Amino acid sequence: QLQLQESGPGLVKPSETLSLTCTVSGGSIRSSDHYWAWIRQPPGKGLEWIGNVFYSGSTYYNPSLKSRVIIIEDTSQNQFSLRVNSVTAADTGVYYCARQRFVPQWDGFDIWGQGTMVAVSS
Amino acid sequence: QSVLTQPPSASGTPGQTVTISCFGGNSNVGVEPVSWYQQLPGAAPKLLIYSNDQRPSGVPARFSGSKSGTSASLAISGLQSEDEADYYCASWDASLRAQVFGGGTKLTVL
Numbered sequence: 001q002l003q004l005q006e007s008g009p010g011l012v013k014p015s016e017t018l019s020l021t022c023t024v025s026g027g028s029i030r031s032s033d034h035y036w037a038w039i040r041q042p043p044g045k046g047l048e049w050i051g052n053v054f055y056s057g058s059t060y061y062n063p064s065l066k067s068r069v070i071i072i073e074d075t076s077q078n079q080f081s082l083r084v085n086s087v088t089a090a091d092t093g094v095y096y097c098a099r100q101r102f103v104p105q106w107d108g109f110d111i112w113g114q115g116t117m118v119a120v121s122s
Numbered sequence: 123q124s125v126l127t128q129p130p131s132a133s134g135t136p137g138q139t140v141t142i143s144c145f146g147g148n149s150n151v152g153v154e155p156v157s158w159y160q161q162l163p164g165a166a167p168k169l170l171i172y173s174n175d176q177r178p179s180g181v182p183a184r185f186s187g188s189k190s191g192t193s194a195s196l197a198i199s200g201l202q203s204e205d206e207a208d209y210y211c212a213s214w215d216a217s218l219r220a221q222v223f224g225g226g227t228k229l230t231v232l
Contacts, residue, residue: 037221046124046208046210046223046224046225046226047159047167047210047212047223047226048223049212049220049221049222049223052221060219060220060221061220062220062221063218063220096166096167100221101172105154105155105214106154106155106213106214106221107155107157107172107173108155108157108159108169108171108172108173108178108212109157109159109167109169109212110169110172110178112166112167112168112169113166114166115166
């Protein structure tokens with residue numbers, strides 16, 4: 001069965017760039033029915049959608065984060081990645097990658113990674 | 123301030139039925155499918171309901187979803203202690219062209 005696994009540094013300094021990768025196993029990122037998403041959760045708070053990417057490279061971003069975020073796919077490695085620039089303490093939290101069906105309409109996130117904690121601190 | 127509005131907390135006793143509401147607008151819940159997620163302490167969210175009222179395989183029939191206009195609901199019948207968790211609703215927002223979540227509801231089983 002398809003599984004997602006996040007990886008990347010657990011500590012990032014303020015003003016630097018947060019970089020995470022989600023590796024897809026047990027299936028292909030080249031799905032015509034799914035987008036691949038990043039979602040985060042600050043400590044003790046709710047879920048916040050960051051953005052998503054299609055295997056062709058098409059993306060959508062949270063308007064509140066769009067100026068600092070980029071999500072890219074790497075079909076050769078069956079991965080997709082997240083970069084958040086100019087991080088502050090407000091970017092601290094657990095980061096999840098997930099799969100989302102968008103055919104025939106945008107729908108649920110049916111598969112999630114286990115999440116990775118990222119702290120922004122000097 | 124979340125685009126979708128949920129009550130911050132809900133509670134019930136074992137065996138009861140609990141309903142959690144999710145209020146949105148004409149650009150999201152009113153026109154797009156709603157999904158629901160259960161997040162147990164320390165775990166990743168799990169899809170409970172998609173397409174307003176569909177359960178993925180493996181999700182007990184005790185969990186059901188419904189939608190009417192710009193509001194949606196998650197009902198949990200035969201409440202069990204292991205249902206104690208945070209629950210989130212979500213929908214695509216056609217105006218924002220973005221996914222939106224509710225603020226989450228913490229369910230306590232008394």
